[in-house]
Amino acid sequence: MKTSEVAKRADLPISTLRYYEKIGLITEEYILREENNYRNYAPEIIPYLEVIKNSLAVGFSIHDIKSMISKQGISKEEQKRIITDKITEIEAAQKNLEASKQSLYELLEMNITCENGYGKY
Amino acid sequence: MKTSEVAKRADLPISTLRYYEKIGLITEEYILREENNYRNYAPEIIPYLEVIKNSLAVGFSIHDIKSMISKQGISKEEQKRIITDKITEIEAAQKNLEASKQSLYELLEMNITCENGYGKY
DNA sequence: TCTTGCTATGAAGTATACTTTATAGTTTAC
DNA sequence: GTAAACTATAAAGTATACTTCATAGCAAGA
Incomplete structure (x- = not known):
């Protein structure tokens, strides 16, 4: 190709x-x-x-991806650790997303000029 | 402060x-x-x-955040549109995260040396 | 054949999000 | 009262992830 x-x-x-x-x-x-x-x-x-x-x-960096991809020099434990770390990161990101979404919904529901969420800042 | x-x-x-x-x-x-x-x-x-x-x-850029934050110069419709756009983006991001998490879990569950996902590459 | 288009390289340029440096004024603790 | 610690600024530097540029070799159709 x-x-x-x-x-x-x-x-x-x-x-x-x-x-x-x-x-x-x-x-x-x-x-x-x-x-x-x-x-x-x-x-x-x-x-x-x-x-x-x-x-x-x-949100993985190229460096992260290279780490996960290259089999040389890292043990399975190391790989496993990298992966579980990333899952933890993703779960944190998910919580953040949910919180952000919630803020945005609230912002939509109330009047946009109110003193909350993005409206205020 | x-x-x-x-x-x-x-x-x-x-x-x-x-x-x-x-x-x-x-x-x-x-x-x-x-x-x-x-x-x-x-x-x-x-x-x-x-x-x-x-x-x-x-994953929002500083530019995005400034858009959401600044009240000057945009109508409420504009603001509403920006917010609903962002909610849509967040929902897409949530789907991506969920898919990635799933991949990572699968990767953990199978043997890391198998011919799938990161294991292969 | 010849022109248009695809492929190649190395090096420089870009965008984003910061950090570090150089320099200098201010405050606090001893 | 003086040294250490904190605050300030502007400008330059850094890291990441690419893109663009300049130049040149190869290819395929009219």
Whole structure:
């Protein structure tokens, strides 16, 4: 698969794909080079990129993702710890979201000019 | 309340407080200046900063927060639209979080070395 | 063939959200 | 009364995650 096709299917700019490769987020196992030096991506790149996109959307850093992805140098305990840490973070974020949503609903229900929630600040 | 106390109570660096003020996220209604030019924060700054912290933690940008906060120049309809938009965004974010959490739980439950999720990549 | 378009690279630029530095005035504790 | 601690400012620096630019090689259709 050529770069442009990956870009289209993963809905990512080509520049981002090359950036991910440069920083080692896309490892060489996903990329062969043709004789003309063009990249030839393995089909598995697509679900892989989905994992990355979802992880980023949810607040993981590229560093986090690389940690979770690279199997070298970390024990299963380490991996497990990273994952449970992230679940804890997500649960905190969920609580925050719920609280924010609640504030916003209250703000909608009362008059917007009242002295509460975002209305005041 | 002086800067250092606000910093302590809101658990934010002093530099961040001054930065927020500089970019207009903390408006002047929360800050008086003493004769020595020291800031004197209103007590309401604390819950206000909590709102900001939660919003940031949940993925809102400073720009977003400023939009929600500023009352000048926008009609109530505009404000209402912004708020309902934000609620929609929050609900999308909640779905994402739930999906991610689910993935992570699955990852924990199966063996980490299996050919799924982060285990493979 | 030749022009348009795709691919490549390295380096520089951008946006966001801060932090650090340099410098200087103010207050407090001993 | 003086040193340590706190406050202030402007400007520069940092980290993350990309994007854009300049340049150039390859490819495919008219």
